[in-house]
Amino acid sequence: MNEALIVDAVRSPIGKRNGTLSHIRGDELSAQVVNALVERNSVDPAEIEDVQWGCVTQIDEQAWNIGRNVSLTAGWPVSVAGTTVDRQCGSSMQTNFNAAAAVASGQLDLVVSGGVEMMSRVPMGSNNGSMSPLVYERYDIVMQGISAEEIAKQWNLSREELDRISYESHQRAARAIDEGRFEKEVVPVEVDVPEEGDGGAPTLTRVRFAVDEAVRRETTLEKMASLQPAFIADGVVTAGNSSQIVDGSAAVLVASEAKASELGLTPRARFVSFGVVGVEPHLMLHGNPEASAKALAKAGLTWDDMDVIEVNEAFASVVAQFNADAGLQERYEAGDVNPNGGGISLGHPLGATGARITATLVSELERRNGRYGLATMCIGFGQAIAAVIERV
C-alpha cells in the first residue's frame, strides 16, 4: 500500500449562527478555502484529481453535488472531479477515509478532502429526510438532542459535569485563539457583509474574517447553570452544553509519496488507520470508543501512543461518555483530549467538522512535537468514525 500523506490541512474561521459567514454561500466559502490550500502549497489546481466534499444538508445552495461545485466555483480546470459525501457528522472524516484509501490503493495521487456546512443558510434538517416505516418499527428514532439526554441518563452524567466540560471547552478555545494556536490552520476569508443604510438599499462592505466567532469567552458556570433544558423539560442538555449551530468549511490535501515528491511538497502528517462502526440508532452518539478501538487496533497502537486526542463535541454528554468508556478522564483533565476546545465552543459545522478537527489535530501535534494523534466523531442515527494520524 502507498502512504496517504497529509500535505496540509486548513479551515475557514468558524462563524456563529447568523454571523459573518451567513453572508456567503457554502460553495463560495469552500472555494476560498481550497484556493488558499493550493496557493500556500504552490500546487497547480490542474494537478488535483478529485475533490471529496462532506456535506450533510444537501439541499438548496448545498445541493447538486457541492463537491463538484466547489471546484468550479474556485475556478479550477474542469478536469478536477468532485463528489459529495454524507456520513452525517462524520462526512469530512469519511472524505479523509475515501481520499486516503484511494491514494493508498494507488487509484489517485492528489485529492482534496474536506467539507462545508452553512447552518445559518441551509438549516439542519431542512432537507426533510425520512426513513422507511420498517426502520421506525425497529428503532425508536429520535433527534440527536434526545440521544444526548439518554446518554447522560445511562452514564449517570450530571448537569454540573456537562456544564463544566462545556465551560472548559470555551476556556480552552479562547486560550487557543489568544495564543495563536490556530494560526497554522485558519485561512482568513473575505465576505461581503450588507450594512443597512438610512432606509435605502443595504451597501456591501468587504470584510476580512480571520477569527472563530462563536466562542463565548465571557461565559460563567453560573450563567450556564441558569439555561433551560433545550430538548426535554426535566433534562440536562442545554444550549450551553450542546455543539453550536455555525457556518464553516475545512480542507485537507492528501497525496501519495510519489506525487508529493514530484511536486516538491513537504507533508505534515500521514493517515495511519481508520475505524468505522454502527451502533444502536436510538442512543446513536456513543460509538466513539468503539470506532477509536478499531482504528487503534488497525494501527497496532494504544491510547498511550496517542499524544493528542480530538473527540467531536457534538454534546458534552458525548465527551463525558467517551472519556469514561475509553478510560481517558485523566488525560482529558490534563489537556490531552480536546486541548483547544471543540464543537461546543468553536461550533460544529456538520459536513466540515471532520476536516476541521484533522487540521486542529495536525497543528496541535506540531505544537507539542508529538507523534500520533486520534480524532473521533459520533454520527447521527448511530455510527462513529475515527482516524489515527502520525506526524512525518
Ligand SMILES: CC(C)(COP(=O)(O)OP(=O)(O)OC[C@H]1O[C@@H](n2cnc3c(N)ncnc32)[C@H](O)[C@@H]1OP(=O)(O)O)[C@@H](O)C(=O)NCCC(=O)NCCS
Ligand atoms: C441546543 C440548541 C437547540 C440550542 O439552540 P438555541 O437555543 O438557538 O441556542 P443558542 O446557541 O442561540 O443559545 C441560546 C441562548 O442561550 C444562551 N447561551 C448559550 N450558550 C451559552 C453559554 N455557553 N453561556 C451562557 N449563555 C449561553 C445565550 O443567551 C443564547 O442566546 P444569545 O446567543 O442571544 O446570547 C442548538 O444549539 C442545537 O440543536 N445544537 C445541537 C446541534 C446538533 O444536533 N448537531 C449535531 C450533533 S450530533
